[in-house]
Amino acid sequence: MEPDLSAVDERLAEFEADGYLLDADGTDPNQQYLSGFDAPDPFVTLYAGETHLLFVRSLEFGRAKREARADTVERFVDFDYDRLREEHDRREAAARVRATFLREHDVEHVAVPPRFPTGTADALREQNIEVTVDHDDAIETARATKTAAEIDHIRTAQRANEAAMAAAEGLIRGAAVDDEGRLLAEGEVLTSELVREEIEVTLLRNGCALDETIVACGADAADPHDRGSGPLVADEPIIVDIFPQDKDSKYHADMTRTFLVGEPDETVEEWFELTDQARKAAIDAVEPGVTGAEVHDIVCDVYEDAGLPTLRSDGSAETGFIHSTGHGVGLAVHEQPSVSQRGGELEPGHIITIEPGLYDPAVGGVRIEDLLVVTDDGAENLTEYPVALTGE
Amino acid sequence: MEPDLSAVDERLAEFEADGYLLDADGTDPNQQYLSGFDAPDPFVTLYAGETHLLFVRSLEFGRAKREARADTVERFVDFDYDRLREEHDRREAAARVRATFLREHDVEHVAVPPRFPTGTADALREQNIEVTVDHDDAIETARATKTAAEIDHIRTAQRANEAAMAAAEGLIRGAAVDDEGRLLAEGEVLTSELVREEIEVTLLRNGCALDETIVACGADAADPHDRGSGPLVADEPIIVDIFPQDKDSKYHADMTRTFLVGEPDETVEEWFELTDQARKAAIDAVEPGVTGAEVHDIVCDVYEDAGLPTLRSDGSAETGFIHSTGHGVGLAVHEQPSVSQRGGELEPGHIITIEPGLYDPAVGGVRIEDLLVVTDDGAENLTEYPVALTGE
Structure with missing residues (x-):
């Protein structure tokens, strides 16, 4: 099933944002809809014309490559997480990985749904990624x-x-x-x-x-x-x-x-x-x-x-x-x-x-x-x- | 069951915050633990020595008063929501209600868990409530x-x-x-x-x-x-x-x-x-x-x-x-x-x-x-x- 994401495209244009970002586990309906993937732990999905998934650990990597509705599937280790972890605490290392992931997909400004986690939003902002809350939830609109x-x-x-x-x-x-x-x-x-x-x-x-x-x-x-x-x-x-x-x-x-x-x-x-x-x-x-x-x-x-x-x-x-x-x-x-x-x-x-x-x-x-x-x-x-x- | 919230008290002291705030539905373990209440829609729980619940709608009010582990249970209508709604959009009216609710409990600075919703955090910050993310999740620590x-x-x-x-x-x-x-x-x-x-x-x-x-x-x-x-x-x-x-x-x-x-x-x-x-x-x-x-x-x-x-x-x-x-x-x-x-x-x-x-x-x-x-x-x-x- 290919979802019709034109409502999301319109919201991105309205916000002048480069991508729509989710950080949620597989029980979240927006995450199910955008990623087509179910995992018990939270993972990141970026929609920027194409869809990109980012996992903290490697455990779900193989299954996500087979099952997810994604153009690319990446892991923290693909962004030098282990080296970053030697120099920084877990939070800072994770923030740097996510910011690098976004920039590699040419994204500097993301729209997020209202219930996107504040911990992730604040950490991205510290990395100079702009985060705008989409209060009308364009993905829920698309899902209708x-x-x-x-x-x-x-x-x-x-x-x-x-x-x-x-x-x-x-x-x-x-x-x-x-x-x-x-x-x-x-x-x-x-x-x-x-x-x-x-x-x-x-x-x-x-x-x-x-x-x-x-x-x-x-x-x-x-x-x-x-x-x-x-x-x-x-x-x-x-x-x-x-x-x-x-x-x-x-x-x-x-x-x-x-x-x-x-x-x-x-x-x-x-x-x-x-x-x-x-x-x-x-x-x-x-x-x-x-x-x-x-x-x-x-x-x-x-x-x-x-x-x-x-x-x-x-x-x-x-x-x-x-x-x-x-x-x-x-x-x-x-x-x-x-x-x-x-x-x-x-x-x-x-x-x-x-x-x-x-x-x-x-x-x-x-x-x-x-x-x-x-x-x-x-x-x-x-x-x-x-x-x-x-x-x- | 009275939970031991000393880990939360310590975190509040460390952050110089006046209260710990949750905005989650009854499937969230922190919400279950702090409020002792289960509801299908998100509600707000404030811990500031005492525990205060805030509901958007009246539907759960009676049951919450009977069942929740709360010192007070309040609703949006108790904070003049209908009048605010005539002057403001839903988001702004809700933000004002939540900020007034916090100030009435003498709270100007809240600690929140990492997955607290960004939509709520941003709206509270616009109302000059300070929001600090507690990355180590003191409520999860208390739950252990x-x-x-x-x-x-x-x-x-x-x-x-x-x-x-x-x-x-x-x-x-x-x-x-x-x-x-x-x-x-x-x-x-x-x-x-x-x-x-x-x-x-x-x-x-x-x-x-x-x-x-x-x-x-x-x-x-x-x-x-x-x-x-x-x-x-x-x-x-x-x-x-x-x-x-x-x-x-x-x-x-x-x-x-x-x-x-x-x-x-x-x-x-x-x-x-x-x-x-x-x-x-x-x-x-x-x-x-x-x-x-x-x-x-x-x-x-x-x-x-x-x-x-x-x-x-x-x-x-x-x-x-x-x-x-x-x-x-x-x-x-x-x-x-x-x-x-x-x-x-x-x-x-x-x-x-x-x-x-x-x-x-x-x-x-x-x-x-x-x-x-x-x-x-x-x-x-x-x-x-x-x-x-x-x-x-």
């Missing part, structure tokens, strides 16, 4: 538009996600209910933790790693960031939100469903129908040129028309629709573009979630989330999973 | 000495590790061998990937997440960082290195064993015996006041006395003992103290690995790794797992 290969990676992760959701739904829907209203699976009280374990094992069996998984019931579900804990109960909505990362490709998927065992009360039923209506209306609106803000407004309209609070109608609302409509998904589970009050224009190749939801500690929470790719004339829903509150 | 509670967390992770190792060993030892010498489990070719999956599922069932796991055979095993792939074969050593993280406590464990199905050749047998001898000799030497360098020397002595190369005898050796003897283990799987050529004095409460090993692409690799806690008068081996090359 996916190639066909990237879309396939996300599709693969989404299939694993659906297998895990089916495992969770099977456990929940198959549960009995005890005298206290708690769900039982094979005679044992079914907890958030047990369902989460089943989800995570299924993801592993399907080649995915896991960040966190949300299985939240009752009051837990009323806090959109609560992972959930303890027994799951009947007659209350259970939010299951799964966002796996494919172990090979490093790309994510993201999906939420809300399940209920027993009888939903009227409010929950209405919330679920409204949320599904908001989801469909938002999905119908997604096409190139429409802004994330416009899609978010459609969701707010549905809820506000039903008399429910949103952050648009009341910036300090603590119940109702209290988050944004969606976010980009890729090497990071949350990335550009934003489908929110400040969301900009959607473009073909953007991959976004649409995830309306309603929350109130007195009721619980309801959320439904699909994953979409913006196409040339609309959107394709990458989610192949039914939407149903109860099993009937 | 574990409390009884931390040792218990690591012990718990090590029990999960042993369950996973037993699952892997069961699969490997129980394998049949086909005509081509490949291991077979239930009629299927047993691969590194299959054993790894079994390990990771077992860890999940025992409350642990996983970073990476090494299951490497033959030439793969000769590269200490190769995770291994493809069929496992008979008569060759298989290195299994597992380093799980407990999902609740966030503490790690670390253990390596080497297994062989069939008949080891003479070299592998000799290597295994030497490596076990080196392991025992190193463990016997561990006690307070002994340096990591001295322990490393003991391992090098064993290997060099047998005529094998080490990085001590030949700095460019590519076969033999080509890594250090061990490292600290805690919130990070690799942390201080180092048991290597430059390793300093060991102290009670240090948790270290002892992991001698030998490598040669023509032979394969052998490594045995135990996890130890330094006690007042020696060391306790936290590893409860037999050491045996073959199953007999």
Whole structure:
């Protein structure tokens, strides 16, 4: 996969910088994107038209030469590190190596993302390399538009996600209910933790790693960031939100469903129908040129028309629709573009979630989330999973 | 658990700084240690005798007040962010909030770890807050000495590790061998990937997440960082290195064993015996006041006395003992103290690995790794797992 780095080229021209510099390990999405390489220790990647990697130690050298998306791969020893180390402390020797590496690629001024390490930036500045922070993160901007290969990676992760959701739904829907209203699976009280374990094992069996998984019931579900804990109960909505990362490709998927065992009360039923209506209306609106803000407004309209609070109608609302409509998904589970009050224009190749939801500690929470790719004339829903509150 | 921050106090005095500042999400070990809080988005932690947390959004506020190890928890809105945002761009408004937060805690000069984000450091400097990079990372130094509670967390992770190792060993030892010498489990070719999956599922069932796991055979095993792939074969050593993280406590464990199905050749047998001898000799030497360098020397002595190369005898050796003897283990799987050529004095409460090993692409690799806690008068081996090359 050859990434389209024109957004990075434009930023370099704007800053009059000669190169874009990263210093991060292989878990950093920008580093994964620019270098195409995964290593447990931080390494340096320079983009200056061509891409150059620099490693402290030789350990990853051979593998990087084979696997990385790089024009050159170099090591500290290639820049006389051992001799420098005799004369200077480790920090000074490393700074000199990095400055020489940059100058050998004709770079005197680098742009760096906001979270570039201060230790490295200060050391480069001492070597008279100019370092400018790119607060708008041009590499993240480049990452927002996916190639066909990237879309396939996300599709693969989404299939694993659906297998895990089916495992969770099977456990929940198959549960009995005890005298206290708690769900039982094979005679044992079914907890958030047990369902989460089943989800995570299924993801592993399907080649995915896991960040966190949300299985939240009752009051837990009323806090959109609560992972959930303890027994799951009947007659209350259970939010299951799964966002796996494919172990090979490093790309994510993201999906939420809300399940209920027993009888939903009227409010929950209405919330679920409204949320599904908001989801469909938002999905119908997604096409190139429409802004994330416009899609978010459609969701707010549905809820506000039903008399429910949103952050648009009341910036300090603590119940109702209290988050944004969606976010980009890729090497990071949350990335550009934003489908929110400040969301900009959607473009073909953007991959976004649409995830309306309603929350109130007195009721619980309801959320439904699909994953979409913006196409040339609309959107394709990458989610192949039914939407149903109860099993009937 | 109250961490001992005297190393941080000393660094602040040395730098004449008023506070130590972090800006990182909950996956950062320093952030976990100082704040005792886990959140998916970056937040600011200030240590200035007392500990103060600052969140951009309100989402984590309630949970942080309940769970964090903090004297105060504050949010951007508590520092007039919305008004500032009307007059300034996001970056400038955030910088003013952070500077006001620091000044309200009487802080004008902060020390930060080397990987503190440049975007935040530059913005604070523009607000006339002095920012000094602490290249020796005093929080990592503080983390090296574990409390009884931390040792218990690591012990718990090590029990999960042993369950996973037993699952892997069961699969490997129980394998049949086909005509081509490949291991077979239930009629299927047993691969590194299959054993790894079994390990990771077992860890999940025992409350642990996983970073990476090494299951490497033959030439793969000769590269200490190769995770291994493809069929496992008979008569060759298989290195299994597992380093799980407990999902609740966030503490790690670390253990390596080497297994062989069939008949080891003479070299592998000799290597295994030497490596076990080196392991025992190193463990016997561990006690307070002994340096990591001295322990490393003991391992090098064993290997060099047998005529094998080490990085001590030949700095460019590519076969033999080509890594250090061990490292600290805690919130990070690799942390201080180092048991290597430059390793300093060991102290009670240090948790270290002892992991001698030998490598040669023509032979394969052998490594045995135990996890130890330094006690007042020696060391306790936290590893409860037999050491045996073959199953007999």
